[in-house]
Amino acid sequence: MAANGDSQTVSEYIVHHLTNLTYGKLPGGYERYDGSVVAEGGQWAMAHGADEITAMGFNAIHVDSMFWSVGLGVLFCWLFRRVAVNATAGIPSGLVNFVEMVVEFVDGTVKDTFHGRNPLIAPLALTIFVWVFLMNLMDLIPVDLIPHTLMLAGVEYQKIVPSTDPNITMGMAVGVFVLMLFYSIKVKGFGFVKELTLNPFNHPLFIPVNLFMEVVGLLAKPFSLGLRLFGNMYAGEMIFILIAALFSVGVFWLLPAALLQIGWAIFHILVITLQAFIFMVLTIVYLSMAHEDH
Amino acid sequence: MNINLTLIGQLIAFVAFVAFCMRYVWPPIAGAMAERQNKIADGLAAADRAGHDLEVAKQQADEQLAEAKREAAGIIEAANKRAQALVEEAKEAATAEAQRVKAAAAAEIEQERARAQEQLMTQVSALALAGAEKILAAEIDADKHADLLQSLAAES
Numbered sequence: 257m258a259a260n261g262d263s264q265t266v267s268e269y270i271v272h273h274l275t276n277l278t279y280g281k282l283p284g285g286y287e288r289y290d291g292s293v294v295a296e297g298g299q300w301a302m303a304h305g306a307d308e309i310t311a312m313g314f315n316a317i318h319v320d321s322m323f324w325s326v327g328l329g330v331l332f333c334w335l336f337r338r339v340a341v342n343a344t345a346g347i348p349s350g351l352v353n354f355v356e357m358v359v360e361f362v363d364g365t366v367k368d369t370f371h372g373r374n375p376l377i378a379p380l381a382l383t384i385f386v387w388v389f390l391m392n393l394m395d396l397i398p399v400d401l402i403p404h405t406l407m408l409a410g411v412e413y414q415k416i417v418p419s420t421d422p423n424i425t426m427g428m429a430v431g432v433f434v435l436m437l438f439y440s441i442k443v444k445g446f447g448f449v450k451e452l453t454l455n456p457f458n459h460p461l462f463i464p465v466n467l468f469m470e471v472v473g474l475l476a477k478p479f480s481l482g483l484r485l486f487g488n489m490y491a492g493e494m495i496f497i498l499i500a501a502l503f504s505v506g507v508f509w510l511l512p513a514a515l516l517q518i519g520w521a522i523f524h525i526l527v528i529t530l531q532a533f534i535f536m537v538l539t540i541v542y543l544s545m546a547h548e549d550h
Numbered sequence: 551m552n553i554n555l556t557l558i559g560q561l562i563a564f565v566a567f568v569a570f571c572m573r574y575v576w577p578p579i580a581g582a583m584a585e586r587q588n589k590i591a592d593g594l595a596a597a598d599r600a601g602h603d604l605e606v607a608k609q610q611a612d613e614q615l616a617e618a619k620r621e622a623a624g625i626i627e628a629a630n631k632r633a634q635a636l637v638e639e640a641k642e643a644a645t646a647e648a649q650r651v652k653a654a655a656a657a658e659i660e661q662e663r664a665r666a667q668e669q670l671m672t673q674v675s676a677l678a679l680a681g682a683e684k685i686l687a688a689e690i691d692a693d694k695h696a697d698l699l700q701s702l703a704a705e706s
Contacts, residue, residue, distance in 0.1 A: 314555065315554070316556075321560075340576075343582035359579050378576060383568045423554060423560060427563075431564040
C-alpha cells in the first residue's frame with residue numbers, strides 16, 4: 257500500500273482490494289469513466305470501477321475469480337492425477353503419502369456420514385475439500401503481493417481469493433443443490449413430493465403450509481452452504497486488508513500490525529481448513545439426506 | 551455482492567473437476583490403497599504363520615535332539631556292556647587255556663614218570679636177574695636143578 261499510499265485513502269484502498277477484475281457487457285447509453293458513451297446495443301469491456309460493474313449486472317464475469325478458481329482446480333487435478341497414475345500397492349513415499357492421507361481422511365468422513373452406495377460422493381467430497389482448501393489458502397498470501405505486482409503490469413483489479421467471491425461459493429453450492437434434487441427424485445421418486453407436502457403435519461389440509469416450510473428449508477441448504485464459506489472467507493480477507501491498511505498509519509503501528517498479521521494468519525490456517533472441511537461435510541450430509549427414504 | 555456469470559462459470563468448472571476426479575483420480579488411488587491394505591494383511595498373516603512354523607520346528611528340533619541324546623546314551627551303555635563281556639570272555643578263555651596247558655603238562659610229566667619207572671623196573675629186574683644168575687651160577691648144579699630150570703623156562 258505504501259507505494260500508492262499518498263493518493264489513496266484507507267477506504268479507497270479497501271474498496272480497491274474488494275473489487276473483482278470484471279469483464280462484462282455495459283448497457284447501451286452508459287457513460288463510462290472516461291466520459292465516452294457506450295453505443296446502442298451495449299458493449300463488452302473490462303469494468304473500470306464499482307459503478308461500471310453494477311451497470312453490467314448479470315452479464316459480467318469475474319476474470320480474476322475464474323482464473324484463480326480454475327487454476328487451483330487444475331492444480332488439484334494435476335497433482336492428484338500424477339499420484340493416481342503412479343499409485344501402486346508398493347511402498348508409498350513423499351507426495352503419494354500425502355495424497356493418500358487426504359484421500360483416506362475424506363473416505364473416512366464419507367463412510368462415517370454417508371451410508372448408501374454412490375460412487376460419486378467420495379470423489380465429490382475430495383474435490384470439494386481440496387479445491388476449497390486451495391482457494392481459501394490464497395488468503396494466506398500477503399494481500400498486496402499479487403494485486404500490486406499485477407497492477408504494476410497494468411491489471412487494475414485483482415482479488416486472488418476465489419472463495420471471497422459469492423459467485424464462486426454459490427456456484428458450487430448450486431452444483432451441490434442440483435445433485436441433491438437429482439438424487440432426491442432418483443432415490444425417492446414420488447416420495448420426495450410426499451416429503452415436501454406431508455411433513456411435518458401429515459394432513460391434506462396442511463399441504464400449503466408444509467410445502468412452504470419444506471421448500472424454504474430445502475432452499476436454505478445451498479444458501480447456507482455457499483454463504484457460510486463466502487462469509488467466513490470474506491471476513492477473514494477483510495481483516496487481512498485492515499491489518500495491511502494499518503501498516504500505513506504510522507511507524508509505531510508497524511510492529512503491532514506485523515504481530516497482528518502473524519497472529520491472524522496462524523489462526524486463519526485453522527479457519528481455512530475448517531471451512532473447507534465444513535463445506536465438504538455439509539455436502540455429504542445433504543446428499544446423504546437426499547438418499548434417505550423416510 | 552454482484553451475482554453474475556461467474557456463478558455459471560464456476561458451476562461448469564465444478565462439474566468438470568468433479569467428473570475428472572471421479573473418473574481419473576479417485577478409482578486408481580482408492581484401488582491402490584485397497585490393494586496395499588490386502589497386501590499388508592496378507593504379509594502380517596504370513597509373518598504370523600512363519601512365527602508359528604518356527605515354533606513348531608524348534609519344538610521338533612528339541613525333540614529330535616533329546617531322542618538323539620537318548621540313543622547315544624543307549625549305544626554307549628551297550629558298548630560298555632559288550633566290552634565288559636569281551637573282557638570276561640577273554641578271561642575265561644585264558645583260564646581255560648591255562649588249565650588245558652597245565653593238564654597237558656601234568657599228563658606229560660606222568661607219562662615221563664611212568665616210562666622212567668618202567669625203564670627203571672626193566673633195568674632193576676635185569677640187574678636182579680643178572681645178580682641172581684651170578685648167584686645161581688655159583689650155587690646151581692645144572693643137573694641138579696635142571697628140572698627147576700626147565701619148569702622156569704616153561705613158565706616164562
